[in-house]
Amino acid sequence: MPKRALPPSEALYPVPVVLVSSGDKNGSNIITIAWCGVVCSEPPLVSISIRPSRYSHEIISRTGDFVINIPDVPLIKKTDICGVISGRQTDKFKACSFTALKSSKISSPMIEECPVNIECKVTKTMSLGTHDMFIAKVLALHADERVMSDNGSIDYKKAAPFVYNRGEYWDLGNRIGRYGFSSK
Numbered sequence: 001m002p003k004r005a006l007p008p009s010e011a012l013y014p015v016p017v018v019l020v021s022s023g024d025k026n027g028s029n030i031i032t033i034a035w036c037g038v039v040c041s042e043p044p045l046v047s048i049s050i051r052p053s054r055y056s057h058e059i060i061s062r063t064g065d066f067v068i069n070i071p072d073v074p075l076i077k078k079t080d081i082c083g084v085i086s087g088r089q090t091d092k093f094k095a096c097s098f099t100a101l102k103s104s105k106i107s108s109p110m111i112e113e114c115p116v117n118i119e120c121k122v123t124k125t126m127s128l129g130t131h132d133m134f135i136a137k138v139l140a141l142h143a144d145e146r147v148m149s150d151n152g153s154i155d156y157k158k159a160a161p162f163v164y165n166r167g168e169y170w171d172l173g174n175r176i177g178r179y180g181f182s183s184k
Helices: 055-063 073-084
Strands: 018-024 027-033 036-040 045-050 065-070 116-127 132-143 162-165 168-171
Touching: 018 045, 018 055, 018 073, 027 045, 027 055, 027 073, 045 055, 045 065, 045 116, 055 065, 065 132, 073 168
Parallel strands: none
Antiparallel strands: 018 027, 018 065, 036 045, 045 132, 065 116, 116 132, 162 168
16 A cells, blocks of 8 residues: 655654643642653653643743553543643632542642542653653552452453544544563
8 A cells, every 4th residue: 555755744653641730848740641651661761741831841841750640441531631721820620620639659649530540759850842841750659459450450341542643532442452462
């Protein structure tokens, strides 16, 4: 099949949808992020990319930490709200009826309603153009009992995460394989 050349873009798809919470005694915020990923497994490092003009960028730059909260499908409307309104004018915790939980290792709060929460400490910030990338070490991982499997790991079918795909949200559908299945 012939290929069509397209202009360069960030066409990687799909990407995870997460709610990044940040804050301390001087203020807090929630931002919806689709530019989030794993950077390293040992030590566990993740990244998020945020425009410097965003309120969350200001808070994370000040505190040096944040929480990646993984919402489930029932939180899709609230997740979208956190991406379209500004935290400078609106308290998103109140606007979305989210509960701020004290984190175990950092100043930024977790979102209780999200089934998975990842506490992160910034180790490096990279200016990349329109966005700055915060690379952070994972200090703690929390998961609701309701999304745990019998073997003690997160059951992502129960957690019901969703992804962002070029302006649209999609659920994950069905598992179609497992790492290493081709060599068995």
